[in-house]
Amino acid sequence: MDFKMALLIGVLFSCGVYCLLRRSVVRIVIGVSLLSTGANLLVFLSGGLTPGRPPMVAPGAKVPEAPFADPLPQAMVLTAIVIGLGLTAYLLTLVFRAHEAVGSDDINAFDNTEK
């Protein structure tokens, strides 16, 4: 199971990087979203996969019964998803406005700051 997840994460990362390297500016947003998804899955995977055993303490007990799902990577992924949400929203707006201002979708046309 871990191996299939790792493979999936690898596929997501490669698709994300491929999209980032494309010519169209909109692909940058898609690439960043794919990378972000891959990163989130990887962080989640780092805690190990323990299906069906939430980290809840039974009444009267002091600790959850081992093995239980590690709650810390889940918290990290939630934080990362929310941060990614804000950043993707901003990136979309920025790409839209930049595309409007420059007048082209081609990243090679974005060279006014280099001249």
Add this chain to the structure above:
Amino acid sequence: MYAYAILLPLLIPIIGAVCLLIGAQSIRAQQIGGVFFSGLTFIASLVLVQLADEIGYVVLQSGGWAAPFGITLVADRFAAIMVAVSSFMGVAVAYYAVGEIDDQRLKRYFFPLYLVLLFGVNGAFLTGDLFNLYVWFEVMLIASFVLMSIGGKKNELEGGLKYVSLNLVASMFFLVGAGLIYGKTGTLNMADIAAKVGAAGDDGTQVLPAAMLLFVAFGVKAALFPFFFWLPSSYHTPPPAVSAIFAGLLTKVGVYALFRFHTLLFESLFSHFQLLLIVLSILTMVTGVLGAASHFEMRRILSFHIISQIGYMTVALAIMTPLALASGIFYLVHHIIVKTNLFLISGIVVRMRGTDDLAKVGGLVKTAPWLAVLFFIPAFSLGGIPPLSGFWAKLGVVAAAIEASLWWVVVAALLVGVLTLYSMTKIWGEAFWKAAPKDAEDMSPVREPEKVKRDLFWMVPPVVVMVLATAVIGLFGNPLFEYTERAAAQLIDPGGYQKAVLFPERQNVIGPYDKKELSTGDL
């Protein structure tokens, strides 16, 4: 009780940002509030420096959860001096921004974003938890993204897009690195990671791939070679006040993270990184200054110089002796002040002449001799002329390199110093010394000379204060250097940090914490 002092540099900016969000339509309230809250942050940071120098490590466990399970806020001497210098820049540039930033940007929440940026920067310096560092990086990043493109001009949006995309990729690397380190070590607390990786000995190399991802992420943020290409494409596009605060703060947070990475987190793996860091630092120094030599606009030149000076700081880190680390910290402090100052001065040139293109300005030494003096001091401090602060900083780095027999570093540092001086004299010669070009009419963006005078009333005092600071650090810098030596002594001994965070009952640290039996063994 005292540990709450560590919270003030964090709480004041965010409360200020929220207050200013409420009164966003009143320009006066925004300007007064911006300067007031950043000034309060500066005072709080000075208190923190005093406390950190006395106690050594000011530690606060948020929520009372004991380390390594809770999030720790740690202010050792290095973090405290970084917070203090950043807050100093915060208040100076906020004052400057009153004269520089136009009403349209102020109505679009310039000052709340500015305070959130200061909040993120202070948080990044004060945190002791790796994932918390990621969160502070993102806070700082999103504030900088918006500040960069808030004006809506074509240049800003383009520069913003390049800045955003490269920094987002760096954030992904950081997140992945943090996740993998958690998977390997089982903890996110920096002190605990250091303890576990240190205790693992040879097995510690298992975390090298994750550590490398973190190194790349911090390298992108710090503008190391070959990750710096977002900086020259984007730093010259926003208004000069925004460029100045970015130049002074954002890359230095990356350098701070690299310092923590090498002296605390993966200190036991440093032998794997040292050669890489030395080579990258030399390349950073050289490519930065050669890039600066090829441009003819003030702010583009200064942007490349940021990159080149970052190389000096990381090479000081790479040498990893007490003198080198002390010089590195001194260099950080000196450079933040000088670089922000130079950007502010270029902003004054833009306000007076309408452009910072060196071919189009000239004769400023006759029309504005005060500006020539104000430029002369930080520019030659950057170039390393005695007795200004840059000379002592460079001398420290070169002396540490000679002691460590790293001759390539010595040659590179001295050559790059000469080329930096060439750049500064180029700006001096073109913008100040030569006569104004005949066909350049007064292209100031503000048509009325009265308004320019009023704006300069706000823009000039921060520059004067920072020039005085540079001169004072140069002439009477011994107390500061002794402080950085004490800070370096703390950095070179990560055991002290780990003891302060993980076993606080053995220290004189006062703060809310739970006494808990930890199984990480005796340090």
